[in-house]
Amino acid sequence: MIRQLLLSETDLRAEDATPAPSGAFVLLAEEFPTITVWPLTLDGHANVLQLNAQEWRAPGFDPIDWDERVFAAAGGGLSDKDLALHITGSPHEALAATALEILTRYQGLVGRRNAASTGPLFDAILTRHLALHDLSKPLVVADYRHALDTWQWVLRLAPYADVALQTAALFHDVERLLSESDARVEHHAHDYQAFKDAHAARGAEVACTLLADVGMDKATIERVRWIIGHHERPAADVSLTLLNDADALSFFSLNASGFARYFPLEHTRRKVVYTLGRLRPNQRWRLARVRLAPQVRRLLEEAVGAITLPSTLQESA
Structure with a gap:
């Protein structure tokens, strides 16, 4: 799992060896409290992956191109293998902002928990969840990573989330393991909302059998059943709202690049519009802090309409 972040700044001066916490560094600490951040390269780390911020921020860069490097270095999933990310190639603020985007994409490898998800019950839930996934299948790998990422988004949005919500985040798409483990079929649905509602209802039943x-x-279990069963439709329930936000944010921050490569353009456009509709307007600001593939960003700005997404550092040199 990712435990440490090592940052080598191109503009570091001797008198700034320990710079005062600034905006981007403060945000890193707030968003990823379990990650130790060092402003300088340190020796003695057994497993360090060096990543170049300039490559990440280059125009036209698609973050999916880094995925196997990072997931392989971490051992995949919630492995016990510790990993330090060493990010280089940018000045102070830009480096921290880029690090935040990188950690956001790979937060499923962070494995943060709270009091509700610490202990033998949640250990058993995670073990059972992993056992469901045949990781020799690329689509199942994508579903497993999305499940972990959605869970981590829930904890970023709601640090005190209860065990029902966290469990629902992990299992919300479990139905895909039955219907779409070898090939996706959602783009063939005549009524997309009905297709998604049926997916949620079937997934709720499967998850609850496993949780028993x-x-x-x-x-x-009944609370998990209700959340998963309704998760494809925004509603006033707080847990359901949080799961919808987390699921939507995970699509954009982790899944969208692969989705755009797999599906035709028109279905990708439909998915972007549908997913944006599940994300509360007051959470859209987070989309400015994720690295989007260029084609996804264009579709997202098209879906937003007259409102332009805030610029990010990803497009600056």
Whole structure:
């Protein structure tokens, strides 16, 4: 798992060896409190992956091109193999801002938990969840990474999220393991919302059967069932709203590049519009802090309409 972030700044001066915390560094600490951030390269790390911020920020860069490098270095999923990311090639503020985008894409490897997800019950939930996934199949790997990422988004949005919401985040797309593990079929749906509603309902039943096997109490299982069963439609329920936000943010921050490569343009456009509709307007600012492939960014700005997404550092030299 990712434990440390090492930052080598191109504009570091001797008198600034320990620079005062600034905006981007403060945000890193707030968004990723379990990650140790060092402003200088340190020796003695057994597993360090060096990444160049200039490559990440280059015009036309698609973040999916880095995925296998990072996931392989971390051992994949919630491996016990610790990883330090060493990010180089930019001055102080730009380096920290780029690091935030990189950590956001790979936050499924961070494995943050809170009091509700610490202990033997959630350990068993994570083990059972992993066992469902045949990681020899590329689409299943993508689903597994999305599940972990959605869970981590929930904890970023709601650090005190209860066990039902966190479990629902992990299992919300479990139905795909039955219907779309070898090929996606959603683009063939005549009624897309009906297709998604059926996916949610079937997934709720599958998840709750599995959760009974790991010893979750009936009241919590029923709460998980309701959240998953309704997660494709925005509603006033706080947990459901948080899951919709987390699911939508995970699509844009992690899945959208691969989605755009797999599906035809028109279906990608439909998916972008549909997913943006599930994300509350007051959370859209987060989209300015994720690295979007150029074609996804164009579709997203088209979907937003007259409102232009805030610029990010990703397009600056």
